Amino acid sequence: xxxxxxxxxxxxxxxxxxxxxxxxxxxxxxxxxxxxxxxxxxxxxxxxxxxxxxxxxxxxxxxxxxxxxxxxxxxxxxxxxxxxxxxxxxxxxxxxxxxxxxxxxxxxxxxxxxxxxxxxxxxxxxxxxxxxxxxxxxxxxxxxxxxxxxxxxxxxxxxx
Amino acid sequence: xxxxxxxxxxxxxxxxxxxxxxxxxxxxxxxxxxxxxxxxxxxxxxxxxxxxxxxxxxxxxxxxxxxxxxxxxxxxxxxxxxxxxxxxxxxxxxxxxxxxxxxxxxxxxxxxxxxxxxxxxxxxxxxxxxxxxxxxxxxxxxxxxxxxxxxxxxxxxxxx
Numbered sequence: 001x002x003x004x005x006x007x008x009x010x011x012x013x014x015x016x017x018x019x020x021x022x023x024x025x026x027x028x029x030x031x032x033x034x035x036x037x038x039x040x041x042x043x044x045x046x047x048x049x050x051x052x053x054x055x056x057x058x059x060x061x062x063x064x065x066x067x068x069x070x071x072x073x074x075x076x077x078x079x080x081x082x083x084x085x086x087x088x089x090x091x092x093x094x095x096x097x098x099x100x101x102x103x104x105x106x107x108x109x110x111x112x113x114x115x116x117x118x119x120x121x122x123x124x125x126x127x128x129x130x131x132x133x134x135x136x137x138x139x140x141x142x143x144x145x146x147x148x149x150x151x152x153x154x155x156x157x158x159x160x
Numbered sequence: 161x162x163x164x165x166x167x168x169x170x171x172x173x174x175x176x177x178x179x180x181x182x183x184x185x186x187x188x189x190x191x192x193x194x195x196x197x198x199x200x201x202x203x204x205x206x207x208x209x210x211x212x213x214x215x216x217x218x219x220x221x222x223x224x225x226x227x228x229x230x231x232x233x234x235x236x237x238x239x240x241x242x243x244x245x246x247x248x249x250x251x252x253x254x255x256x257x258x259x260x261x262x263x264x265x266x267x268x269x270x271x272x273x274x275x276x277x278x279x280x281x282x283x284x285x286x287x288x289x290x291x292x293x294x295x296x297x298x299x300x301x302x303x304x305x306x307x308x309x310x311x312x313x314x315x316x317x318x319x320x
Contacts, residue, residue, distance in 0.1 A: 029229035071188065103283045115275070116233060117209070141271070142233055144234075157302075
């Protein structure tokens with residue numbers, strides 16, 4: 001598997017990853033009815049760098065990295081990761097996160113923060129913990145699931 | 161003191177509040193060299209509602225309110241408050257925060273979150289605590305002061 005910067009030729013593939021995750025509405029605080037244009041503008045915006053994980057010409061995952069804050073907070077990175085629904089469970093998110101940690105160090109970031117990890121996304125929480133992230137904050141009932149129930153979200157953080 | 165929505169006529173007054181706070185670089189994670197155009201675009205952006213606190217025709221403070229996240233996180237509000245340097249210590253931030261809490265309830269928000277309260281801004285931390293906010297997260301060394309030293313930032317949160 002290789003991880004490389006996204007290009008405009010990857011847009012359809014990126015959308016095929018994002019669409020089912022956004023539509024499911026269980027893990028990202030994004031509008032479930034988000035359009036392709038808005039989703040790509042968000043995921044590949046000019047305030048971030050976006051990467052693609054691919055294997056044998058198939059795009060299996062994508063992530064972005066950006067500064068989580070401006071000014072005095074710009075040494076803390078923030079990332080989002082999505083794995084294609086057909087490629088889940090194969091360690092792709094782990095590979096992308098490891099790549100992002102290396103890249104963040106290389107770029108001079110001193111820490112990485114995830115602002116909003118939905119507590120019911122237990123697999124993700126465990127994965128980030130195994131990669132050195134701590135739960136440093138609990139946001140009570142900050143996420144509304146499509147079922148209508150409210151669950152906590154976590155702030156996760158690690159130094160680099 | 162009255163609190164009302166900002167208009168384009170207030171831009172110079174809003175900038176006179178923002179400029180010294182941004183240039184000081186001690187409390188907001190915004191670029192210290194931020195231009196007036198960028199600052200106004202940020203503070204009065206289309207993703208938020210911005211208010212003005214005024215007394216006898218003088219604008220003493222300003223705050224914005226927005227959803228802190230989209231989609232399943234859009235029931236949590238986020239605000240930023242700034243008081244004119246010449247009007248600090250008169251309870252204006254408190255009045256603006258009380259206004260924002262009422263307004264947030266009215267708009268159907270269920271909680272309010274501050275993502276990045278610089279720990280050395282002790283007056284603000286105490287003020288938000290007195291208004292019902294808890295420190296729910298500590299971001300280690302997430303803020304770089306203009307002196308070059310790194311200090312913690314807090315995530316603060318309260319239900320509405």
